Amino acid sequence: MTARVDRLALPPRRPAERLGVAVVRELVELIVTGQLGEGQLLPPEGPLSEHFGVSRTVVRESVKRLEEKGLVVVSQGRGTQVARAGSWNMLDPVVLSALIDNDESLGVLDELTIVRGSLEAAMAGALATRRTPEELTRVEHALAAMREIRHETDSSRQADVVFHFTIMELSGNRLAENICKRLYRRAMESDRFHGLAYESAFESTLDEHALVVDAIARRDAAGAERAMRDHIVTSWQRRRLEGPPG
Known part of the structure; x- marks a missing residue:
């Protein structure tokens, strides 16, 4: 006899987009507070994926969002480096919020x-x-x-x-x-x-x-x-x- 699966007991799966928002916010906060300093390399996709409990795809998209906000510079062969503060888009809502909140x-x-x-x-x-x-x-x-x-x-x-x-x-x-x-x-x-x-x-x-x-x-x-x-x-x-x- 097949066991009945209680669907209500399973937590809803969060969309990748929402997972990415959380990852971006945490990385932004780490950068604006100096925990990830200027010129420092972000960890590779694998460790970041494991740390946040998300797929490499989510990590990759999150890093792209950071790049769009001017927080990091992605270079082939060198990895992803934290950019200097003067390059950050400080009018970006996520960046501005992190700056003011901290x-x-x-x-x-x-x-x-x-x-x-x-x-x-x-x-x-x-x-x-x-x-x-x-x-x-x-x-x-x-x-x-x-x-x-x-x-x-x-x-x-x-x-x-x-x-x-x-x-x-x-x-x-x-x-x-x-x-x-x-x-x-x-x-x-x-x-x-x-x-x-x-x-x-x-x-x-x-x-x-x-x-x-x-x-x-x-x-x-x-x-x-x-x-x-x-x-x-x-x-x-x-x-x-x-x-x-x-």
Whole structure:
């Protein structure tokens, strides 16, 4: 008599694609944390296959994904070497997530703040130069939405995001907008980015946003750039340090 096989007792087989995603994420983390350093060779397919419990095909495809992200260089006869950090695609969601999630020193978020500050300042300046009355109204409404909340909540954070995204979108600089939105969205998911807070932090943020709007209203490009850059840098320092600066 043939024994009955209990199909429900068997674990579902994961698709190779999903297995590859897990392998890529682990290898990315090993590289960005320096456990696999620049110039170091990845183990051959056999040991990697055994380590991850996947086929050589999955390993091969995973290494291709790493190469596409700029994390490794594959050379015939030399194997797969970890590339220098300057070659990594740091806007890739997996790479950016690994960088931020393992950012114990906050150095990555410091760098992110500098990049954000420079790009958003340029976009605020561009908007100030060529804004229409209708565009100014949109920016003023975004600030008014923040004022209605007046305290630190999830709603206030969302209103803050809308304010920044409005200026990005109205600036007309699609490349800067795309880069900043990627950085901003991913940073917002990190507890380290939200950091520390103090009682008057939200009022300080409102005042800084108002300076940006005022400069845009006066068509003061230099003033808008300065106000936006100062806001982004100062806001991060408030959260990064123990309480308000000074």
